[in-house]
Amino acid sequence: QVQLVESGGGLVQAGGSLRLSCAASGRTFSTYAMGWFRQAPGKEREFVAAIAWSGRSTGYADSVKGRFTISRDNAKNRVNLQMNSLKPEDTAVYYCAASLTWYTTTPNDYNYWGQGTQVTVSS
Helix, strand or coil, X not given: CCEEEEECCEEEECCCCEEEEEEEECCCHHHCEEEEEEECCCCCCEEEEEECCCCCCEEECCCCCCCEEXXXXXXXXXXXXXXXXXXXXXXXXXXXXXXXXXXXXXXXXXXXXXXXXXXXXXX
């Protein structure tokens, strides 16, 4: 079993940056692909980025490609999301999640979820 706790959210002006972090518990963290999703009010949860268990492969939603970077440190049981050039439309609650499937952008394929961290981008 994997428990996930996100941190690093906050309020930032458009064009700014934030770094989200997700701390995982459990010895099996390195066997899971990790993903970041987001959900804005009134909208469905959407895929943002994912990284394979090895860290060698990554995937991004078109809306964040070139602005966001996902990374992981299996020794520290941590996955990060560096978000640059933020836009108001990036405002959402951001969730990290763990999956035994690579490569998937479907929330139902993720087995474990964090509680989420709020990101608000002002214009």
